[in-house]
Amino acid sequence: MNYQETLDFLFNALPMFQRVGASAFKKDLKNTLALCEHLGQPQQKFKSVHVAGTNGKGSTSHSICSVLMEAGYKVGLYTSPHLKSFTERIKINGEEIPEQAVVGFVADNKSFLESLQPSFFEMTVAMAFWYFAKEQVDIAVIEVGMGGRLDSTNVINPEVAVITNIGFDHMQFLGDTLEKIAGEKAGIIKKDTPVVISTQQEETTDVFERIAAVQHAPIYFAESAFQIRPLGQTSDKKSLFEVIHKGEMKNLELELLGNYQKNNLPGILQALEILKEKGFQISDEDISKGLSHVIKNTGLKGRWQILGNAPWIICDTGHNEDGIKYILKQINEYPYNQLFMVIGMVNDKDVSKVLSLLPKDAKYIFCQANIPRAMPADELYLKAQEFGLDGIVIKDVNDAISWAKKKASKEDLIFIGGSTFVVAEIKDL
Numbered sequence: 001m002n003y004q005e006t007l008d009f010l011f012n013a014l015p016m017f018q019r020v021g022a023s024a025f026k027k028d029l030k031n032t033l034a035l036c037e038h039l040g041q042p043q044q045k046f047k048s049v050h051v052a053g054t055n056g057k058g059s060t061s062h063s064i065c066s067v068l069m070e071a072g073y074k075v076g077l078y079t080s081p082h083l084k085s086f087t088e089r090i091k092i093n094g095e096e097i098p099e100q101a102v103v104g105f106v107a108d109n110k111s112f113l114e115s116l117q118p119s120f121f122e123m124t125v126a127m128a129f130w131y132f133a134k135e136q137v138d139i140a141v142i143e144v145g146m147g148g149r150l151d152s153t154n155v156i157n158p159e160v161a162v163i164t165n166i167g168f169d170h171m172q173f174l175g176d177t178l179e180k181i182a183g184e185k186a187g188i189i190k191k192d193t194p195v196v197i198s199t200q201q202e203e204t205t206d207v208f209e210r211i212a213a214v215q216h217a218p219i220y221f222a223e224s225a226f227q228i229r230p231l232g233q234t235s236d237k238k239s240l241f242e243v244i245h246k247g248e249m250k251n252l253e254l255e256l257l258g259n260y261q262k263n264n265l266p267g268i269l270q271a272l273e274i275l276k277e278k279g280f281q282i283s284d285e286d287i288s289k290g291l292s293h294v295i296k297n298t299g300l301k302g303r304w305q306i307l308g309n310a311p312w313i314i315c316d317t318g319h320n321e322d323g324i325k326y327i328l329k330q331i332n333e334y335p336y337n338q339l340f341m342v343i344g345m346v347n348d349k350d351v352s353k354v355l356s357l358l359p360k361d362a363k364y365i366f367c368q369a370n371i372p373r374a375m376p377a378d379e380l381y382l383k384a385q386e387f388g389l390d391g392i393v394i395k396d397v398n399d400a401i402s403w404a405k406k407k408a409s410k411e412d413l414i415f416i417g418g419s420t421f422v423v424a425e426i427k428d429l
Contacts, residue, residue, distance in 0.1 A: 003099040006106045007086060010120060031118040032152040035126035038112055042126075042133035046076065048156045049271060052144040052185045053164025055323045056198065056264040059256055059294075059303055060164050061143040063268045066297040067290030068139060068275075069093055071282045076132035076140030078153070080121070083301050083317075083424040090128045094298050097131055105130060121145050125152040139280075149187020160274045161188045161217075162267050163208070165199040167322035178203040186211040194218045194274050198267025220274070222266035230259045237306075238292060241265060253292040258304035258316070259333070260326035302423045304330060307416075311408040312336060313401075315416040315423045319345070321353045327417065328357060336413035340404040343384075343418035344368045344397065347375040354418070355387045363407070364391025367400040369421035397425040 001009065036043055051061045061079055068075045075093055082088040087096035105127050106113070113123060125145075132140045142158070144151045166182045182204035189195045189211050197208055200221045212219040231240040231251065239254040239261055254261055269287070276282050294300055304327075307313040312334055318327050331339065339362040345351050346369075358364075366381045368374040377393045384391070394400040397416075404414045417423060 001103060001107060003103055006103045009106060009110075010086070010123065028150060029152065029155060031116055031122045032125060032155055034116055035112075035118060035122060036129065036155055038109070039126060039130050040133075042129040043156050045133040046137050047139040048158040049139065049141045049275070050144070050153065050156060050158040050161045050188050051141065051164070052148040052151075052161070052188050053198065054167035054181070054185075054320065055318065055326070056164035056260075056267075057143050057162075058300070058317075059261060060162060060198065060264045060268055060271075061141045062298040062300040063254075063256070063264070063291060063294050064162075064271055065141045066294045067268075067272055067282060067287050068141070068280070069297050070290040070293070071280065071286040073138040073280070074136070076128070076135075076137040076142075077298060078125070078128040078132075078140065079143040080124070080145050081420060081424075083420070083429065088299070089124055090131055091298065092132070092135055092137060096299075097127075101131060102127070119152075122152045129156075144185075144188065147181075147184040147187065149184050151188075154188055157190055158188075158193060159278055160271050161190065161193060161195045162271050163188070163195065163197050164264060164267055165322065166201055166204045167320055179207055182207040183211070189215050189217050191215045192217060194220065196220045196222050196267050196270045196274065198222050198270075199263050200224070220270050222270035225273075226266040226269050228262040228265050230262050233257070243269070245269070252288060255292050255294045255296065256300070256303050257306065258326070258330050260304075260330065263326075301429055302420070305429070307426070307428050310410040311405075311412040311414055313405070313414045313416070315426055315429070317420045317423050318417065319354075319419050320349075321357070324354050324357050327415070328359070331413065331415060334413055335411075337409065337411040338363060338413075340365065340408055340412060340414045341391075342367060342397070342400045342404055342414065342416040342422070343380070344377065344422040345375045345380055345418045346371075346373045346421070347379075348373060351375065351380070351383060352387075355384055355389065358384075358387070358389055360388045362389075363404075364389055365400040365404055366391060366393045367397045367422065368395050369397060369419055369425055371421050374419070374421065397422055398427050401426065 051057045065077045077091045090097040227244040229242040302317040341362045342365045344367040366377045368377040377395045381393050
C-alpha cells in the first residue's frame with residue numbers, strides 16, 4: 001500500500017472517535033495491551049511524561065517537549081487530534097513521523113490489526129510507542145486522548161504525571177460531575193510516581209489526594225509552588241509572565257499567546273522541577289528558551305493563533321465550557337468595534353452551556369466541519385437562536401471566513417472556533 005491507501009485503511013477500516021464519536025470509544029485497555037505485547041512492549045523502552053486534563057494538556061505537552069529539546073534530549077511527542085495531517089500526532093524533536101514509517105508499520109502489522117480490530121486511537125498510540133522505541137528517544141511526552149483511566153495511552157509508567165484542569169467535557173464517557181471526571185483523569189496516577197496538579201479546584205482536590213494516597217504517589221499542587229501573573233505581551237508578540245517560586249521572582253516569555261496559559265505554566269514548571277530531581281539536566285536557560293520557542297520547536301497550531309490583524313483574525317481550539325470562558329475573556333482584552341464569530345460544533349455534546357456564554361452582540365456565521373460528528377450548521381443556528389444569538393448559515397468553514405472578512409472593517413475582530421475540527425479546516429492555518 002502507498003501512504004494514501006494506508007491512511008484510507010486507518011481511517012475507514014478502523015473506527016475513529018475524531019470522525020464518528022461514541023461508536024469508536026473502547027471501555028478497556030485490552031486491545032492496547034494486546035498491541036503492545038505483539039510489538040514487543042515498546043512502551044517499556046523509553047522514559048515518559050504523561051499529561052491529562054480537560055483543557056491545557058496540548059499546550060502543556062508541547063511546552064514540556066520544547067524545554068526538553070532545548071536541554072539537548074531526543075524527545076518524542078504524542079498528541080491528538082491532528083489538525084492538518086495524521087503525522088502531526090507522532091513527532092520526534094518537532095519532526096513528524098515520516099509517511100513511509102506509517103506505511104511500514106501498517107504493512108508489517110496489517111494481519112494482526114485486522115484480526116484484533118482495534119480502534120483508530122488504539123492503533124495510533126501503539127504506532128507512536130513503536131516509533132519512539134525504534135528511534136530510541138530519551139523521553140516522550142504522551143498526551144491523553146480522553147479521560148485517563150481507560151485511555152489507550154495509560155499503559156506507560158511515566159517519570160511524572162501531569163493533570164492540567166478538570167472541566168465538563170465528554171460527560172457521556174467520563175461522568176456528569178467534576179468529581180467523577182477527576183476520578184477518570186486520576187487514573188493516570190501510578191504507584192510511587194509523582195503527580196502534578198496544575199490547577200487546584202475545590203471539587204477535585206480530595207479526589208486527587210485520595211487516589212494519590214492509595215498509589216503512594218507524591219502529589220504536587222503546582223499553584224502553591226509557582227505564583228503566576230500575566231504581564232501582557234512583549235514587543236515580539238510573546239506572552240510575558242511574572243513567576244514567583246521559593247521567594248524568587250523572574251519573568252518568563254511564552255510563545256503561546258493567551259492569558260489562559262497562566263493556568264498551564266505552574267504545572268509545566270513543577271513537572272520540569274521533578275524531572276530535574278530525577279536526573280534530567282535542565283537549566284534555567286533551557287526553560288526560558290524552551291517556553292519562548294514552543295511553536296518553533298514543536299509546530300503547535302491552533303492555540304490562540306493570530307491569522308491576521310486589521311481586522312484581527314484569531315482562532316482557538318477551545319470548545320468546552322471552560323475553554324470558551326477563557327476565549328471570551330481573552331477576546332475582551334482586544335480593542336475592536338464589532339465581533340464576528342465563525343462557529344461550528346460537534347453533534348455529540350450538549351452545546352447549550354457554550355451557547356449560553358456567547359455574547360449576544362456578536363455577528364455569527366454558523367458553519368460545520370467536514371466530518372460525520374459535525375453538528376449541521378442549520379441545527380446549530382436554530383439552537384443559537386434560543387439563546388438570543390443571531391447570524392447566518394454558511395456551511396463551508398472557509399466560505400464562512402471569507403464572508404466575515406468581506407463584512408469586517410479594519411477595526412473589527414473575527415474569531416474562528418467552537419470545535420477543533422473547524423480550526424483544522426482553516427486554509428491559512
